[in-house]
Amino acid sequence: MKEITAIIRRDKLPETKNVLDELGYPSVSIQSVDGRGKQKGAVCDNDLDPELPDNYCMSVKLKPTPSTYAVEHTLPKVALFVPKRMLTMVVPDDVVSKIVKSIIKVNRTGKTGDGKIFISPVESAQRVRTGEKDGEAIA
Amino acid sequence: MKMIRAFIRPEKEQEVVLALEGSGFPSLTKMPVFGRGKQKGLQVGPVHYDELPKTLIMMVVDDKDVAKVIGIINDKARTGFIGDGKIFTSPVDGVYTVRTGEAVL
Numbered sequence: 001m002k003e004i005t006a007i008i009r010r011d012k013l014p015e016t017k018n019v020l021d022e023l024g025y026p027s028v029s030i031q032s033v034d035g036r037g038k039q040k041g042a043v044c045d046n047d048l049d050p051e052l053p054d055n056y057c058m059s060v061k062l063k064p065t066p067s068t069y070a071v072e073h074t075l076p077k078v079a080l081f082v083p084k085r086m087l088t089m090v091v092p093d094d095v096v097s098k099i100v101k102s103i104i105k106v107n108r109t110g111k112t113g114d115g116k117i118f119i120s121p122v123e124s125a126q127r128v129r130t131g132e133k134d135g136e137a138i139a
Numbered sequence: 140m141k142m143i144r145a146f147i148r149p150e151k152e153q154e155v156v157l158a159l160e161g162s163g164f165p166s167l168t169k170m171p172v173f174g175r176g177k178q179k180g181l182q183v184g185p186v187h188y189d190e191l192p193k194t195l196i197m198m199v200v201d202d203k204d205v206a207k208v209i210g211i212i213n214d215k216a217r218t219g220f221i222g223d224g225k226i227f228t229s230p231v232d233g234v235y236t237v238r239t240g241e242a243v244l
Contacts, residue, residue: 002232006237007168008237031170032170033168033169033170033197034168034169034170035166035167035168035169036165036166036167037165037166038165038166040160040165081169084168086168086170096233100233100235103237104235104237104240107237108237108238108240109238110238111238112238113238114236114237114238115237115238116199116234116235116236116237116244117233117234117235117237118142118199118231118233118234119231119232119233119234120142120229120230120231120232121230121232
């Protein structure tokens with residue numbers, strides 16, 4: 001058994017759930033998390049509006065209002081985070097690559113912030129209602 | 140690769156994040172959680188708090204960086220009083236970046 005932890009965009013959640021349904025592995029835990037990656041949380045508005053040019057965020061300059069001045073000069077640097085959805089699911093070993101490929105296919109936009117998928121081993125599982133173990137518990 | 144899950148005090152979160160960023164580990168996921176430890180919560184006079192708010196910081200790093208990251212979190216999150224939190228490390232078999240589809244961190 002493997003645990004798949006996928007951290008994805010919020011607006012891709014319905015599509016991801018649909019594709020997991022189609023694969024026959026609809027069981028998933030979903031959590032709202034905040035995260036950031038290599039870009040340290042820097043996001044552009046063209047994440048929200050695909051019509052905007054790719055370099056839109058590069059050309060926008062913040063006006064020197066008192067608040068931004070304060071952020072830049074006196075307060076400690078603010079740590080930026082982007083809201084994301086985290087999906088956790090435990091699946092049998094042989095379907096891991098299939099599920100990972102499907103999640104990547106649905107969530108890929110080619111822009112930063114598409115997310116990460118982590119795969120970790122799980123030793124055992126038990127269904128609380130019936131007491132079934134391991135393979136049967138996640139079937 | 141290893142996944143590090145650190146349960147820390149919410150008020151120490153920014154300090155820890157900035158320290159990690161300064162050491163070259165900017166990528167992390169955080170979520171607010173509630174929990175309790177050995178002391179079964181917190182007793183303040185007549186009031187008993189069964190579950191206390193904590194921040195869970197989750198990050199996946201290369202094996203060689205695990206000790207360094209844990210050291211930074213330990214250093215910044217410690218106050219010496221109960222409720223400083225716990226750090227858990229678990230193995231990660233595979234990592235995929237969705238944007239490129241490649242199996243790299």
